[in-house]
Amino acid sequence: MTSNTEKKANVPYPRRIQSFVRRDGRMTEAQRRVLVELWPSIGLDFTKNSLDYAQIFGREAPRILEIGFGSGHSLLAIAKTHPEQDFIGIETYQPGIGTLFLGIESQRIQNIRVFYHDAVEVLEHCIPAASLAGVQLFFPDPWPKRRHHKRRLVQPEFVNLVAGKLRTGGIFHLATDWEDYANQMMQVLSACEQFSNLAGAGQFAERSAQRPITTKFEQRGNQSGRMIWELQFERR
Numbered sequence: 272m273t274s275n276t277e278k279k280a281n282v283p284y285p286r287r288i289q290s291f292v293r294r295d296g297r298m299t300e301a302q303r304r305v306l307v308e309l310w311p312s313i314g315l316d317f318t319k320n321s322l323d324y325a326q327i328f329g330r331e332a333p334r335i336l337e338i339g340f341g342s343g344h345s346l347l348a349i350a351k352t353h354p355e356q357d358f359i360g361i362e363t364y365q366p367g368i369g370t371l372f373l374g375i376e377s378q379r380i381q382n383i384r385v386f387y388h389d390a391v392e393v394l395e396h397c398i399p400a401a402s403l404a405g406v407q408l409f410f411p412d413p414w415p416k417r418r419h420h421k422r423r424l425v426q427p428e429f430v431n432l433v434a435g436k437l438r439t440g441g442i443f444h445l446a447t448d449w450e451d452y453a454n455q456m457m458q459v460l461s462a463c464e465q466f467s468n469l470a471g472a473g474q475f476a477e478r479s480a481q482r483p484i485t486t487k488f489e490q491r492g493n494q495s496g497r498m499i500w501e502l503q504f505e506r507r
């Protein structure tokens with residue numbers, strides 16, 4: 272048997288197509304320090320067990336999940352504005368988590384916890400059904416080349432997964448600066464019977480006050496002359 276065949280024979284199932292590539296490059300000393308110091312209190316280690324929110328946050332409050340928060344500037348600002356809510360951020364980019372932790376430390380934010388893991392797996396295994404008041408997905412990787420579109424997060428299966436984690440009346444809030452991805456989001460969400468479009472059928476939403484700051488990726492879109500499309504869908 273060739274080593275290649277052996278390798279193939281040892282793979283138990285095909286790897287799922289991922290929406291991200293690991294790019295944990297350089298971290299600053301400050302990011303490294305804060306990750307080590309704060310992970311025990313803010314970090315959530317991925318396991319295949321459902322989260323116990325009361326144990327994690329020490330209270331019962333509406334919970335918002337942010338997928339792919341980047342460097343977390345927006346998540347930090349939203350969590351600071353809403354101390355009455357609890358936030359779970361998921362990111363696969365470690366330096367970004369470091370930057371968020373620095374903000375949490377300097378601004379003494381209490382209501383954020385973080386996974387360093389693939390959001391799809393976190394949703395599947397860790398988030399209890401109908402337990403979220405909101406899911407935020409701001410400027411997800413657009414994967415602009417057609418052959419990479421399969422890597423885009425917003426696909427029917429993913430949208431169904433999100434729907435199952437939102438409570439009735441919960442909001443799935445999305446934003447992108449890529450027109451064809453915005454149209455894909457509109458199409459997939461409109462086709463999902465578990466959601467209704469708060470802006471009206473086929474309509475994009477106004478810029479929401481729930482996004483108090485312009486993120487790095489939003490700025491990049493603006494600088495390149497791209498429009499911003501926002502969607503808010505309510506769980507039926």
Ligand SMILES: C[S@@+](CC[C@H](N)C(=O)[O-])C[C@H]1O[C@@H](n2cnc3c(N)ncnc32)[C@H](O)[C@@H]1O
Pocket residue numbers: 290291338339340341342361362363364367388389390391408409410411412413486487488489
């Ligand atoms: C284009 S950036 C946008 C970051 C941020 N939301 C903003 O607006 O500045 C997309 C982010 O999503 C993260 N990401 C992509 N797929 C992910 C996944 N499956 N789970 C967790 N994070 C993911 C990437 O690491 C990246 O930081």
